[in-house]
Amino acid sequence: MPTETEWFSAWFDSPYYHLLYRDRDHQEAQRFIDALLVHLHPKPTARLLDLACGKGRHAIHLSEKGYDVTGVDLSPESIAYARQFGHERLHFEVHDMRDPLAWGPFDLIFNLFTSFGYFADETENVVALMSAAAALRPGGKMVIDFMNTERTVRELVSHEEKTVDGTTFHLHRHLDKGFIVKEICFRDAAGQEQRFEERVRALRREQFEEYFQMAGLRLAEVLGDYHLHPYDEQTSPRMIFVLKK
Template identity: 85%
Template sequence: MPAPATEWFSTWFDSPYYHRLYRDRNQQEARDFIDALLRHLHPKPTARLLDLACGKGRHAIYLSEQGYDVTGVDLSPESIVYARQFAHAHLHFEVHDMRDHLPWGPFDLIFNLFTSFGYFAEEAENVVALQSAAAALRPGGKLVIDFMNTERTVAELVSHEEKTVDGTRFQLRRHLDRDFIVKEIRFTDEQGQPQLYEERVRALRREQFEEYFQMAGLRLAEILGDYQLNPYDEASSPRMIFVLKK
C-alpha cells in the first residue's frame, strides 16, 4: 500500500537534504559491523539475504560483494532509483513498505539495520511489519534487528545541536513526545525557504520488543550490545541488536 503523506518518513527520506545531513555516516564502521555479523551468523554461501529498509543500498551492496544473493527493499523511491545503478543478477532493489507482504522470499537471513524500525504511528503496525518479515523467512531462518539502546539514548538525549553540511546549516532539536523520540530538523533550502522535518522513532524498550517477537512467532536467540557484538548491557551498551529465529 502507498504510504500516506502524513507519515514523516514518506517525505523526509526522499529529500536531498536527508542524504546531505547524514552524508558522513561511518562507512567503515558499517562494513566492520556486517563482517562481524556474517562471522557470527555464518550463513551458507548459497544463502539468500534481505536488507529490509536498505536506504541507498550501502549494506546490501557490501553483502553482495561477499558473494551472497541479496535483495534490498525500501519505502523511498529516490533511494531505490539510486541503489539500482549497482544492481546485477544477484543484487536486486525494490520499493516496498515493510508492513506489506514480501513477495521476493523466502530468505535465509533478514537484516534491519541502524534503527530502521519503530517509525509507525500505531504500535500494532510494528507487529505487522515483523509478521511480514517472519513470513518471508525460511523455517530456521534468522532476522537481525539493530536498534538504539533506548534506555541509554533517552538518558543521554542531546536537546539541541547545530551542524553545517555542504553550506546548509541544520538546527536539530530532540525531545520525548509520549512514546516517541522526536528530532526536529530545521534549515533554509537553496531557494531561501525555511524547512522543518521531523524524525519520530518509538522509544521501544527491550520488553516491548520481546512482546512483539512473541506475537510475530519469532524466537529471541540473543541480544548484542554494540557493533563489535559484545553482550547487551542496559546501562552501558549503545545498541540493542536482536538475533531472532523463525
C-alpha cells in the same frame, strides 16, 4: 495503510536527508556487517534481505561477499539510486515493510541502523515483523539493530547545530508520547525555511520481546554494540536482536 503522508516518506526522499547524514561511517558499517556474517555464518548459498536498505550500501557490501541479496525500501528515490549497482544476484525493490514480501523466502533478514519503530500506530510494528517472519525460511534468522533506548533517552542532547556544505541544520530532540522526536530546521538553497522531523518509538527490550512473540520469532541473543559484545542496558550503545524462526 495510512492515507496521510508519514514523516519518513517525505524526509527520506529529501536530498537534505542525505546531506545531513552524509558523514556516516561507512567503514564501521561494513565492519559490523562482516562481524555479523562471521557470527551467524550463513551458507554461501543463503538468500539475504536488507529490509529498509536506503541507498543500498549494506546490500551492496553483502553482495560483494558473494550472497544473493535483495534490498527493499519505502523511498523510490533511494531505490532508483541503488538500482544502478544491481546485477543478477543483487536486486532492489520499492517496498513498505508492513506489506507482504513477494521476493522470499530468505535465510537471513537484516534490519539495520534503527530502521524500525517509525509508525504512528504501534500495531504496525507487529504487522511489519509478521511480514518479515513470513518471508523467512523455517530456521532462518533475522537481525534487528536498534538504539539502546534506555541509554539514548538518558543521554538525549536537546539542541545541536550542524553545518554541511553551507547548509546549517538546527536539531532539537525531545520525547513526545512514547516517541523520541528530532526536529530538523534549515534554510534550503532558495533561502526558504524548511522543517522536517524524525519520530522513532522509544521501544524498550520488553516491548520488542512482546512483538517477537506475537510474530512467532524466537529471541536467540541480544548484542550491545557493533563489535558484538553482550548487551548491557546501562552502557551499551545498541540493542541488536538476533531472532530465529
